[in-house]
Amino acid sequence: MxxxxxxxxxxxxxxxxxxxxxxxxxxxxxxxxxxxxxxxxGKTTLVKILAGLLRPSDGQVRIERDGSPLSGEERRLAxxxxxxxxxxxxxxxxxxxxxxFRRAAGAAADPADLLRRLxxxxxxxxxxxxxxxxxxxxxxxxxxxxxxxxxxxxLLLDEPMGGLDAEGREMxxxxxxxxxxxxxxxxxxxxxxxxxxxxxxxxxxxxxPPA
Amino acid sequence: xxxxxxxxxxxxxxxxxxxxxAQELRSRVAIVAILFFAATALALVSYAIGPFGLREEDRPAxxxxxxxxxxxxxxxxxxPRAFVHEEETGTALALRKVAPATLVMAGKTLFNFLLFAxxxxxxxxxxxxxxxxxxxxxxxxxxxxLLGGCGLAIVSTFLSALVSAAGQRNVLFVLIAFPLLIxxxxxxxxxxxxxxxxxxxxxxxxxLFAYDGAAAGAAYMLIxxxxxx
Numbered sequence: 001m002x003x004x005x006x007x008x009x010x011x012x013x014x015x016x017x018x019x020x021x022x023x024x025x026x027x028x029x030x031x032x033x034x035x036x037x038x039x040x041x042g043k044t045t046l047v048k049i050l051a052g053l054l055r056p057s058d059g060q061v062r063i064e065r066d067g068s069p070l071s072g073e074e075r076r077l078a079x080x081x082x083x084x085x086x087x088x089x090x091x092x093x094x095x096x097x098x099x100x101f102r103r104a105a106g107a108a109a110d111p112a113d114l115l116r117r118l119x120x121x122x123x124x125x126x127x128x129x130x131x132x133x134x135x136x137x138x139x140x141x142x143x144x145x146x147x148x149x150x151x152x153x154x155l156l157l158d159e160p161m162g163g164l165d166a167e168g169r170e171m172x173x174x175x176x177x178x179x180x181x182x183x184x185x186x187x188x189x190x191x192x193x194x195x196x197x198x199x200x201x202x203x204x205x206x207x208x209p210p211a
Numbered sequence: 212x213x214x215x216x217x218x219x220x221x222x223x224x225x226x227x228x229x230x231x232x233a234q235e236l237r238s239r240v241a242i243v244a245i246l247f248f249a250a251t252a253l254a255l256v257s258y259a260i261g262p263f264g265l266r267e268e269d270r271p272a273x274x275x276x277x278x279x280x281x282x283x284x285x286x287x288x289x290x291p292r293a294f295v296h297e298e299e300t301g302t303a304l305a306l307r308k309v310a311p312a313t314l315v316m317a318g319k320t321l322f323n324f325l326l327f328a329x330x331x332x333x334x335x336x337x338x339x340x341x342x343x344x345x346x347x348x349x350x351x352x353x354x355x356x357l358l359g360g361c362g363l364a365i366v367s368t369f370l371s372a373l374v375s376a377a378g379q380r381n382v383l384f385v386l387i388a389f390p391l392l393i394x395x396x397x398x399x400x401x402x403x404x405x406x407x408x409x410x411x412x413x414x415x416x417x418x419l420f421a422y423d424g425a426a427a428g429a430a431y432m433l434i435x436x437x438x439x440x
Contacts, residue, residue, distance in 0.1 A: 053304055067351030072311065081308060091231070091237040103226040106218040146305060174313040 002066045004028040004153035006050060006184055007053045012057035014043055019057065020045055021204055028184040032176065032197040035188035037204030043081060043188040047158040048205065050186060051081040063154065077105060082147035083158030083188075087139075090132035094123055094142055097131060101149055122171055126200035144175060153183035159189065161194055170186055214438035220314055227310065227318025231293075232325070234276050236269025239288035241326060249285040254276050256281070257341035265342075271394055274344050279396055285330045285354050288325075291384045293319040294375040294438065301373070307439060314371035316368060316434045323364035337343070351416075358419035362426055366391055372438040374382060380430035384423040 007027040013020050020042030026033065037043050048054040050061055053168055063070045063078060070078055088097045095114050102109040104121040118127050124136065131142065140163045147155060160172045173196060179185045180199075187194060196200075218226075235241055256277055265273055294315075297303040306315055325364045335356075338344040346352050366388065398418045405412035 048304075051308070053307060076309060078312075083304075086303060086304055088236060088305060089302055090300065091234045092230070096233070100226065100230045101305065101309050103218065104223055104230070104306070104314075106223050108217060 004046050004183060005064045005067075006061070006069075006079075006154050007064070008050065008061045009059055011046070011049060011056045011061070013042065013049060013057050013185065015205070021037055022058075024059070024202070025091060026200070026202060028186065028200060030180070030184055031188045031199030032196070033184065033200040033202065034198035035186060035202050035204065036192070037188075037190075041109045041204035043141055043204055044085065044158050044188075046202075047081070047083060047186060047188050048085075048154050051074070051079050051156050053081070067190075077107070077150040078145035079154045079156060081145040081151065081156045081158075082160060083156075086120065086143050087147065088131050088142055088146060091130060093128050093130050094118055094134075094145075095127040097142065098145060098149060101146060103185075107150065117148065119150070120171075120175075122168065129203050137165055140164050140166060141171070142204035144202070148175065148179075155183065155185045157185065158188045158189070160201045161189065161191065182205055220317070222318035223310060223314050224321060226326070227306075228317055228321040231319060231322040235322075235326075237331065238334050242329065245285045245289040245326065245330055246333055246410040248288050249281055249330050250337070253337040253341060257337075261418065270344075271404045271407035272400075274338060274342055275400045277342075278338055278344075278403065279359075281334050282327070282336045282359075283392070283396060285319065285334070286327055286367065287385060287388065288364055289326050289330075289421050290323045291371045291374070291381065293323055293368045293371040295311045295371055295380050299338060300437060311436045312372075313431055315438070316372065316430060318365050319371070320368040320430075323368050324360055327360040327364055328356075331360065344407070345382055346407060348406045348411060349410045351406035352403065354416055355399055355402040355412065355419070357397075357404070358416060358423055359395065362395045362399075362419060362423045363392065365426045365430055366395070367422060369426070369434065369437070372434060375438070395419070398422065 005027065009025050011024040012022040035043050035046060045054060049056050052061070063075050089100070092100065095118060098114045098117060099109040115124065115127055118124055121144050123138065123141050123145065126138060131139065134142065144160060147157065157176070161169050162174065176185050176187060176196065189195065224319055242307045247408070370384055370388055373387070377383055398415050402412040402419065404414035405415065
């Protein structure tokens with residue numbers, strides 16, 4: 001089974017003001033990397049950079065499979081991402097959303113497979129309901145399903161417990177437990193209880209350089 | 212293991228267009244706005260000018276200019292939504308995650324062209340009925356609408372991506388679109404005049420074709436920079 005590695009070297013990101021973080025390096029190919037930090041410390045920004053959704057001001061992110069860098073299209077599918085900024089199409093149903101995203105990525109969209117994926121996040125009964133009718137917790141479950149849509153070896157979850165009930169939190173713990181044995185999970189959270197015995201840890205409250 | 216893409220780029224662009232069509236058919240925001248605009252403009256023009264308010268020799272030029280004014284402004288109310296709607300509703304990140312910007316651009320351009328075609332399908336018969344527009348060469352008019360609509364869709368879609376992250380998007384869109392679309396609109400009007408008179412406007416059609424090619428090439432090269440960061 002090929003090994004997919006996520007590494008970042010000397011990352012720096014600044015918007016208008018001083019950098020959120022600088023000289024940040026990490027490397028993970030299996031297990032759980034916890035990203036901790038106070039509100040505004042740059043957790044969401046870091047996760048977006050790792051997901052390829054935001055460019056760093058400096059430094060680079062590499063995703064390699066058995067030592068060879070992945071192409072842009074391969075990277076897209078190798079990294080699953082869910083975060084508070086992720087919204088899915090309100091006018092479409094849950095299953096239509098998943099079908100669209102798989103087909104837009106060029107992958108097959110077998111109806112039974114899509115229903116199985118929705119069932120895994122507890123949305124089997126809501127498959128044909130429009131997302132605009134979903135509660136906050138149901139939307140969060142659908143975000144998790146989106147992150148897992150291509151069975152990615154690298155899973156990036158930003159505040160994955162947001163809006164979830166106890167059962168939902170248990171579901172996410174199960175997802176993380178499974179994904180960290182098959183590949184790598186990067187999990188960003190304000191709540192220490194979300195990190196179940198991480199293998200590595202980045203604390204962005206300590207990574208902020210002096211102004 | 213993550214799968215390698217199996218579908219062709221054209222099929223994936225079609226999927227993105229299909230999603231936009233499905234969303235539009237359910238929300239009907241853009242289509243209602245542009246058709247209402249087109250119908251209102253058509254009614255005002257027909258009452259203000261009417262079929263007999265124009266001298267015979269003035270008709271082709273005025274009718275050609277009016278049809279493109281109606282098409283442009285009706286389109287300007289709906290076409291900018293392509294990328295703007297994705298940013299406003301927060302779905303842009305999900306879309307970026309699964310498809311490269313060039314494919315998204317292609318899918319949304321196709322959708323915008325369909326939107327333009329639906330406006331033209333209402334406005335042209337409206338002009339024929341209300342303004343007594345006599346089209347000398349239907350094939351020349353169809354070619355003009357096809358090439359003019361393509362150019363309008365390409366430029367509008369690209370500008371939609373450009374302004375999607377900015378404030379005052381609608382104002383910015385019109386301000387940037389105006390100088391970029393003037394050559395297209397003037398050429399399309401000239402071709403429409405010729406089509407109304409029954410001729411085939413080869414020169415104008417070649418210019419429109421070249422404009423579309425240049426706009427598509429520029430959009431293809433720049434869309435990644437514009438939308439992905």
